[in-house]
Amino acid sequence: MHRTARVALRVTPGQRRRCFGLLRSAGDVWACVLEVNGWRCRRRDAPLSGYQELCRELSASGPGTFGELDSTGARSVLRRFSDSWFAAAKRRSAGDVSARFPRRRRGLVPVRWYHRTFTVDGQRVRIPTARGTAPLWVRLAREVPYPAEQVRSVTLLCEGGRLFLDVTAEVPVAVYPPGEGPDPARVAGVDLGIIHPYAVAGPDGEGLLVSGRAIRAEHRMHLADTKARRRAVARRAPRPGQKGSRRWRQYRRRARLVEGRHRRRVRQAQHEAARSVVSWAVEQRVGVLHVGDPRGVLDIDAGRRHNLRLRQWQIARLLQVLTDKAVLAGITVRLVDERGTSSTCPACRRRVPKPRGRTLSCPHCRFSGHRDLVAAASIATRTPGGGPPWQPLCCRRWSRTVEPAGTSLVPDGPDVTPAAQHGRREDQLARGGPPHHPVGSRSPPRRGSTTPTANPVNVSGHRTR
Ligand SMILES: [Zn+2]
16 A cells, blocks of 8 residues: 655755756656657647657656756656657547647746655655765654655655645554454544535444534635735736836745645545544444435536535545555445435435434434534445445434423434533644534433433434333
8 A cells, every 4th residue: 555645845945946856857748758749749740648659758868958857757747748648639539629738838847756766864854866966865854754764755745835745655454452452343434525524424323523624614715815905906007018027026926925824735635534523433343334415516516605615625635545554554444325315314214304403303203413423324324336225224222312292302412422521622723723612511411310321322412221
């Protein structure tokens, strides 16, 4: 299993200049390939696309053509070109005419070096450069999270004006002592959402809610900040074709930095959220995660505001991050159809009007529970590929709650759902975000609870009798 960690670089101005020189040289290699193929196209020759033939052209160009970039690094650019060329060709032959061959020049192209060409020594990395040039040692902002002997490749890249090194390592799948590993018979359902990026319902009526309010707040604040910035400088913006001032360039640099920081924050929060789901699943010995795939909603035009909300949700990223971490922990992830799970009563299987708040309460059978956990529990019962199976939820704890008519259907709240029993996970991501008070923090104390740990609680938030 290959996993990649992005580590920032701490560089002196001289090292920075050399690193950017390498990236720019890689951009030159890329542009050269485009140029050569342009000539060949005009001559009605077949384009150069195979890695081998591109390498032949590179070696024909001789040493020193691409500054300090060594041949391994230059070949990695050719590999990148060849891969994207064949990917486009494959998509085109499959009938996708919108797929285009690489045609755009890029100023900076990431460079990758494989095992044995670079050296990792604690927080220092030697980046290979062309023969005859001084060795280039750079410092990493943090330790590489993998043992040095597992590292397979490093990729130098620039994002938002900052230099990063993507360190790829071969990581073994986790092994557990017998009887303690994930059990394939134990299935948990995962509902992806905006307020709760992951809501997980486990096999024993246990649940986990991960709050995404901090991510949402980060998106909102970033948008407000960007808008304010744009308004402030709109007057100074150069016209098309006009050369920008030094001050304008400074503004652009600042905007790029802020954008990069925003992206890193969101990505970090997504990884932390997925990490807490996978650790919880390992703790619960869950062997299979059924994840509701909501990507169908992306094709629907839902208006300006909601479209933005959907893009910021980054469903595919959430799925990818969760799958990566689960596979590494030895847990299988299966995508299932999630249609209707958040609007179906799990007890009587009838359609329920979509709840406005976080609590789903059924007008037919007086069932009530946390909306996202209910959806997750329904997802757990679904099978990949097939439609929704019409079996009632077999867990005995799913007995509907019998309450006298006229009483509030608000559940005891997340403070008694197992989700909240699992420590402060719900608030883990809310650090730095707006204060998040679970509904239950205002609810009256539970009736006749003597030993809270002995109280069986189900996902619906009600104690069974
Ligand atoms: Zn019902």
